[in-house]
Amino acid sequence: METFILIGITGIGLGALYFLVASGLSLIYGLMGVLNFAHGSFLSVGAFVGYWLARNLGPETSMSEFILAMIIGGLAAGAFALLVEQLLITRLYDRHIDQALVTVGVSLVVGALLGGWFTNDLQIFPTPLWFYTAVNVGGAMIPADRVVYIATAVLLLIANWALLKFTRIGLIIRAGVENRHMVNALGVNVRLAFSTVFFLGGFAAGVGGVLVSVYSNGVSPLIAGTYLIYGFIVVVIGGMGSVPGSFIAAMLIGVIRQFANYYVTGLGDFVVVILLAGVLLIRPQGLLGKARA
Amino acid sequence: MNALSVKDLHVKINESHILHGVSFEVPVNKVTVLLGRNGVGKSTTLRSIMGFYEGTGSISLNGKEILGMQTYKIAQSGVAFVPEDREIFASLTVRENLSLASREKNSDAAYKLVYSLFPELDTRASQIAGSLSGGQQQMVAIARALLNKNEILLVDEPTKGLAPKLVSEVAEVLMRVAEHSTMLLVEQNLSLVKKIAQHVIVMDQGRVVYQGGPEKLNDASWVHQMLGVSGGHK
Amino acid sequence: MLRWKYSRPLLALLLIVLAIAPMFTSLPLGKPGLQQTMAVAFIWGALALTYDLLFGFTGLLSFGHALYFATGVYVSCILINHDVVSWWLAALIAIASSGLLAALVGAASLRTTGITFAMVTLAFGEAGHVIVGKNFFNLTGGENGIALNAERIPQFWIGVFNTKYIYWTALLALIITYLVIWWVTESSAGKVFAALRDNEQRVQVLGLNTQRFKLLSFVISGTLAGMLGFVMLIAAGSAAPRFAESTVTIALLLMVVIGGAVTRWGAVLGGIFYSIASTRMQDLTQQESFASIPKWIGGPIAEPALLLGIIFIFIVMFAPGGLSGAYYRLRLRALTRKSS
Numbered sequence: 001m002e003t004f005i006l007i008g009i010t011g012i013g014l015g016a017l018y019f020l021v022a023s024g025l026s027l028i029y030g031l032m033g034v035l036n037f038a039h040g041s042f043l044s045v046g047a048f049v050g051y052w053l054a055r056n057l058g059p060e061t062s063m064s065e066f067i068l069a070m071i072i073g074g075l076a077a078g079a080f081a082l083l084v085e086q087l088l089i090t091r092l093y094d095r096h097i098d099q100a101l102v103t104v105g106v107s108l109v110v111g112a113l114l115g116g117w118f119t120n121d122l123q124i125f126p127t128p129l130w131f132y133t134a135v136n137v138g139g140a141m142i143p144a145d146r147v148v149y150i151a152t153a154v155l156l157l158i159a160n161w162a163l164l165k166f167t168r169i170g171l172i173i174r175a176g177v178e179n180r181h182m183v184n185a186l187g188v189n190v191r192l193a194f195s196t197v198f199f200l201g202g203f204a205a206g207v208g209g210v211l212v213s214v215y216s217n218g219v220s221p222l223i224a225g226t227y228l229i230y231g232f233i234v235v236v237i238g239g240m241g242s243v244p245g246s247f248i249a250a251m252l253i254g255v256i257r258q259f260a261n262y263y264v265t266g267l268g269d270f271v272v273v274i275l276l277a278g279v280l281l282i283r284p285q286g287l288l289g290k291a292r293a
Numbered sequence: 294m295n296a297l298s299v300k301d302l303h304v305k306i307n308e309s310h311i312l313h314g315v316s317f318e319v320p321v322n323k324v325t326v327l328l329g330r331n332g333v334g335k336s337t338t339l340r341s342i343m344g345f346y347e348g349t350g351s352i353s354l355n356g357k358e359i360l361g362m363q364t365y366k367i368a369q370s371g372v373a374f375v376p377e378d379r380e381i382f383a384s385l386t387v388r389e390n391l392s393l394a395s396r397e398k399n400s401d402a403a404y405k406l407v408y409s410l411f412p413e414l415d416t417r418a419s420q421i422a423g424s425l426s427g428g429q430q431q432m433v434a435i436a437r438a439l440l441n442k443n444e445i446l447l448v449d450e451p452t453k454g455l456a457p458k459l460v461s462e463v464a465e466v467l468m469r470v471a472e473h474s475t476m477l478l479v480e481q482n483l484s485l486v487k488k489i490a491q492h493v494i495v496m497d498q499g500r501v502v503y504q505g506g507p508e509k510l511n512d513a514s515w516v517h518q519m520l521g522v523s524g525g526h527k
Numbered sequence: 528m529l530r531w532k533y534s535r536p537l538l539a540l541l542l543i544v545l546a547i548a549p550m551f552t553s554l555p556l557g558k559p560g561l562q563q564t565m566a567v568a569f570i571w572g573a574l575a576l577t578y579d580l581l582f583g584f585t586g587l588l589s590f591g592h593a594l595y596f597a598t599g600v601y602v603s604c605i606l607i608n609h610d611v612v613s614w615w616l617a618a619l620i621a622i623a624s625s626g627l628l629a630a631l632v633g634a635a636s637l638r639t640t641g642i643t644f645a646m647v648t649l650a651f652g653e654a655g656h657v658i659v660g661k662n663f664f665n666l667t668g669g670e671n672g673i674a675l676n677a678e679r680i681p682q683f684w685i686g687v688f689n690t691k692y693i694y695w696t697a698l699l700a701l702i703i704t705y706l707v708i709w710w711v712t713e714s715s716a717g718k719v720f721a722a723l724r725d726n727e728q729r730v731q732v733l734g735l736n737t738q739r740f741k742l743l744s745f746v747i748s749g750t751l752a753g754m755l756g757f758v759m760l761i762a763a764g765s766a767a768p769r770f771a772e773s774t775v776t777i778a779l780l781l782m783v784v785i786g787g788a789v790t791r792w793g794a795v796l797g798g799i800f801y802s803i804a805s806t807r808m809q810d811l812t813q814q815e816s817f818a819s820i821p822k823w824i825g826g827p828i829a830e831p832a833l834l835l836g837i838i839f840i841f842i843v844m845f846a847p848g849g850l851s852g853a854y855y856r857l858r859l860r861a862l863t864r865k866s867s
Contacts, residue, residue, distance in 0.1 A: 035642040091844065096642065097588060101784060101843045104777055108836030116826030116833070175382045175393050182380045185343050186394045186437060187368030229653050229773065232646040240643065266661040273654035277635050280647060284638050290384075307726075 005140035007258050013146030015254025016153030017215060020208030021231035022238070022246040023160060024081075024201020030177040030241020031197050033096045038084055038103035039205055039231060040224035041110035046077035046206020047125075048114060051219045054126045061126040070152070070210045077206025078199040085198040090191065107224075114221040122218035131214065149211050156204055157247055164243070169196050177241045233272060237279050239289025249287060296321040296445045296475040297342070302350035302360075304334075304341050311337045312348065313499040319445060319492070324471045326486050326507075327479045329496035330521050335479045336377055338496070339447045342477075343367060343374050354444055369396070371444030375451060377479075379434040383423030387414055387433060390422050394437035407436045410466055428459035435466060445475045452482050464488070483520075486510065495519050545698060549691040559690035566690070566697035566762050568802035570755055573697075573704040575782035575798030576791060577751045580708050582780065583788030584717065585744040586724030588645045590776050591652025594632070595625040595749035597771035599756020601659055604766040605666055608676045618757045625753020626746055633745035637738055649773060656771040672767030675760055684761050693762050700758040701795070704751050709791060711747055720744050721789075781839050786849050793851030800850075805831040 021043060028036050050073030057065045084106055092098045131148065134141035164170035172193045176183050183190045212227055213219040230253070238249030253272055261268035279286065297319040304312040312334050319325045327335050341348050344364040352360040359367050368374070382390050391414070397403055408415040411432045417425070422433055431451055438446055451467065452460040464485045470476070471489060480486050487510050495503035502519070509515050548556035555561050574596060581587045602624045606617035636647040662669030677685050683692045711717050719740045722730045730737050760766060769775075778801065786797020812829040820828070827833045842849055848856070 029642065033642065035645055088840070088844065098843050098847070100588065100642065100645065101780070102840055104780065105836045105840035105843065108777075108781075108832040108839070112830035112833035112836060113827045115830050116828070117823060171385070171389055171393050175385060175389075178382050178384055179380055181345060181364070182376065182382070183393070184364035185345075185368055185374045185376070187365055187396050187441065188393065189363075189365045225773070229649060233650050236643060236646050236650070266657075266663075269657040270654060273650055273657075276647070276650050280635060280638055284643075 001138075002140040003262075005138050006142060007262050008255055009137060009140070009142050009150075010146055011255030011258035012251055013149040013254070014215075014258060015251040016149040017208055017212055017227065018230050018234050018254055019153045019247050019250035020156065020204050020211065021227050022234035022250055023156070023243050024197075024204045025231050026235045026238065026241055026243060026246045027173070027177070027197045028201050029235065031173060031180065032089075032194055033094075033099075034089060034103070035096070035100040036103050036201075037100060037228070038081075038106040038110070039201070040228035041107045042077040042081050042202040042205035043209035043212065043224045043227060044110060044114055044221050045080045045209070046073035046202075047209030047213045047219045047223070048118065049073045049076035049206070050210035051123070051125055051213060061128055063128045063130060066128050070207050073210045074203040074206035077209065078203035081198045081202025081205075082195060085195055089198075090194070107228075111221050111224075118219070118221070120220055120222050122216070122220045124218045125210070125213040127214050145214055149215070152207060152211060153247075153250075156207070157243070160200070160204075160243055163200075169193060173197060230272075233276050235286075237276060237286055239286030241290075242286070242288040245286060245288030294321045295319060296355060297477065298351075298353045299338075299342070300351040300353075302338070302341060302348055302352060304337060304346050304348035306337070306346055311499055312341065314350070315496070315499070315501055316350075317494045317501050317504050319475060319477050321475050322473075323491040324476045324478060324489050325492040325494060326490040327477060327494050327496065328486070328520060333496045334499045335496055336449055339374070339449050339477070339479060340376075342372065342447060371442065373438035373441065373443040373446045375434045375438050375446070375448040377449040377453060379430045381422045381425075381430050381433045381437075383421070385422055386419055387422055387425070388418040390433050391436060391440060395440040397441055400440060403440045407439050410439070410469065411436055428455055428462065431455065431459075431463055432466070435463075435470070439470065443474065445477060446470070448476060448478045448480075450479055450481065452480065452485065460485070483510075483516070542698075542702070546695070549694055559687050562690040562694040563762070564803060564806055566694045567759075567806075568799040569694075569697040569701040570759050570762060571778075571782065571802040572795040572798035573701040574752060574755050575779050575786065575794040575801075576701075576704055576708055577748045577755070578776075578779040579783045579788055579791065579794035580711065580720075580744055580748045580751075582783055583794065584712050584724065585720040585741060587741060587745065588641070589648040589745075590645050590773060590780075591632070591636075591648035591650075591655075592748070592752060592779055593771050593773060593775035594652045594655040595629050595752040596756045596759070596775065597655055597659065597766075598625040598628055599753035600760045600766045600770045601667060601756075602753075603757045604673055604675050604760050607679050608673060610679060614680045618754075621757050622750055622753040625756065626750035629746045629749025630742065633742045633749070637741050637745065649776075652771075652773055652776060656768060656773065659766075659771050660768045667766070667768075670768060672765050672769075674765045677764070680761070697758055697762060700755055704755065705791065705795065707747070707751060711744075712791070716740065716743060781835060784839060784849055785835075785842055787851030787853075788849070790851040790855070793849055796850060801835065804835065808834065 021039060025036055025039050028034050050069040053072050054061050054065065054069040057069070088102045088106065089099055092102060131145040133144045135144050135147055164174055169192065172183060172188055172190065173196065176190045176193045180190045208227070209224070212223060216223050234246055234249045234253055237253065238245030253275070256275065257268035257272055260271040295318040300316050302312050302315040303310070315334070315338055327338065329335050337346065340346060342352055344362055344367045348360060350360065351358060354370055354372065357370070359370060382393070385393070391407070395403065413429060414432060414436055417429070422430065425433065435451065448467070451463050455463065460482060467478070468489055478489070490507040490510065493503065493505060493507050493510065494501055548554050549562055551557050556565065578592050581589050581592065599621045603617045603621035606612055606620060607614050611617065612620065632648070632651045636644055636651065639647055659667040660670055667673065683689050684696070712720065719730060723737055723740060727737055756770070759770065782797035782801045783794045785801065786795070787793030808831040846853060
C-alpha cells in the first residue's frame, strides 16, 4: 500500500510538471492555432534565470528565496514569450505553418545560446534543505519536492481558472478560443488576449522550468525537449484549448508512466504512446476537446 | 444622406475573384435590403465591410474610410454585425456572450432595451448559449449587436433555418430595431423583405445590378428575373 | 514551373563530374575525408527530398520522419549483426519494415489533420527514440547504439581507402530517391498530392479518397527513408539513437525550408548545404584562432544550431521559398524584363 501511494503521488508530481508546460501550449494553440515549439525554450529561460538568481542569493537557499527564484524565472520566461509573440508570431498572422516553423527556429537559437553560455552539462540547482526530507502521506514517505510540484500546479490551475472565469480578459480568451474573428467583429481587440496568453503560458513554463530542474537534479538546455514532447502529448490527449483537459491528461500520464516504469523499467514512455494512439483512435479531439467540423 | 458608401470594391479570397467592383449606398435611418441568388457575394460584401477580407476600392462610413482597418476598429467605429449562422459563443453563458459584446461604460439603458426586446434572454442569462434553440441563439446574436451605439447594423440572413413561427418573431424584432437605426440586411424571405425594405440593392455575380426603391418588389416578373424566384408566393 | 532548356544536360554533366571526380586523387574529391563528408551530405539531401514529398508536395507537417529512417538503420544493422540473413536481404527487409511502420503510424495519425497531426507524429517518433534508447532484449545497444559488424557486408565498403565506394553508394541512393520522387510527383498521383496541399475539399468533391492519397505519400516517403537508413548505416558504420531523435526531423524541416519546398532540387540542395555547414562549423570552431573570440560570443557560435536557426527564421519571415524560391523569382524577373 505504501509503495502504491508513493508511486501514485510521485506520478501526480510528475504530472504536475507536465501540466505546467501543457497549460500554456494548450491555450496558445486553442486561441491562436499556433503550435509553439518555442515553449521548451520558455522553460529553459525560466530555469536558467531562476538558477542564476538562486546561485547569487547566497550559499544556502531558503524556501522564500526558492519561491522568489521560481517567480522571477516565471516572469522572465513570460517576458521572453511576449517578445517572441510580438516580434515574430504576430507578423505571421494566420500563417499557422510558418508560425510553427518560426518557433522551431527560436528553440534552436535559444538552445544554442544557452548551450554556448552555460554548456549542456547538468548544473546543480540550489534548493532548500526541506526538499530532501520526506512527508508522511498515509504511511508512505513522500519526497518533499513532489509536494512542491503538486502544490504549484494546483495553485496555477486555480489562478488560471479564476482568471479565465472572472476577468474580462479571461472572457475574451475563452470566446477567442471558440471564434476569434467574431470577438474582433464585436469591437474587442483579440490580440490583447494573444499577448496575455503568451505571457501566462511563458510564465507557467518558466515556473515549470525551475521545478523541472530540481526534479532532474540540475539545469541544462537539453532537458526542455523531453518536457515539450510530453507537453504536446498531454495537450493532444486532454483536448486542444482545454486547460482542465490538460490537467486531467497530465495527471493521468504522470501516474500511468510511473506505474508502468515501476513494473517494467523503461516501459512508461511506451505505454504513454500506446495511450496516445488509443485516445486518437477513439476520440481524435482528445478527452475534453471539442470536435471540429 | 448615406451612412455607408461602397465604391468599386474588389475582393479576392484564396486567389478567386469574388467581388468585381461593387458600388452602392446605404441611406441613413433606413433599412436597405441586399438581394441576390445564392453565391453572388452578398455575405462576402458584409464580411468585407467588417474587414474580414482584404480588398481594393473604398468603403466609407459617414465619410470616413474604413477599408483596410482592422476588424475590431471597424466595429468600434460603429459597425455592428449579426453574422449568418449566428456565431454566438456556444461554451459561454448568455450573460457572458452579452457582456463580451458590451463596450459602453454605462450599459444599463442598452441592457434594458435588449431585455425588453428579448425577455427570454433575461430569464436564461445563466444558461450556456450552445444549449439554446436556434431562434434563441439568433436573439443572442442580434442582442449583441444592439448593446452598443451603432452607426449601422449589418444583418446576414437572420431567418435562415428558423421555423415559420420564429421567422415572424425575428421579423418583428428587426422591424422594431429598424425604427431608429440604419440597417443593411441580407435576407431571402421575400415577404419579410417586402414588409421591411426601404431601399433595395440586387447583386449578381459579384456586381450590383440594381439599386433603388422597394416598389419594384411588387413587380413579380422583375423579381423573377432578378432573383430567380417567383414573387407571387409567400 | 519555369523550365530551362539547358537544365537537364547541365544536371547530367554535374552528375558525371560528381561520379568520376573521386577517381582522381589529386582533386579534393579524391580525398577520403571529403568523400565521407559528401556521402553523408548526399544522404541528408536525399532524406530532405523524402521529407519534401510529405511537407512540400502533400502538405503534411510530420515531426516523426526520423522514425522510418531509424527503422532502416536499426533493422538492417540488427539483422546483419545477428547473421539472420545476408546483407542485401537485410536491407530489403529493413526497407519493407520502414514502409510497413509508415503505413501503420500513418493510418492512425492521419485521422488528425494540421497541427494535431504534427503533434501526433512527433509523439510516435519520440516513442521510437525511446525504444531504441532502452536496449530491449539487448538488441539496440541502448544509448550507445550498436556498431555494424564489418565482416558481414561486402569488403568494398570497408576501410578508409574504400570511402569512394561509400560515396558512390550514397550518390546512387540520392539519384534513386530523386527519380522515384520525380516519378511520383509528376504522375497523376503527384497531381493529387499537390491538389491536397492546396485545397483538400476540392479533391474530395472530385470523389477521390483523400486519406488514401495522403497515406500513399506517407508510405512512399517512409519507405525511401528506410532505404536511406540502410545507406547511412554503411556510411556511419553504426546505429545510434541520434538517428531516431526528433531533432533529425526538425533538421529535415530546416533543410527543406532553407532549400525551398516543392522544387525537389531545393530540398536536395538544402540538405547538402545543411549537412556540410554543420560539419564545417564544428571543424572551424575547433581551430586555435577561434579561441581568441570572447566566450560569450564564441560559445554560442560553436553550436551549429545558432546560425542555422537564425537563417531559418530569416527565411520563414522574409524569404518564403528558400534558395530555390529566390532562384525562380530571379528567373521570373529576367523573363518578364526580356518580354517587355
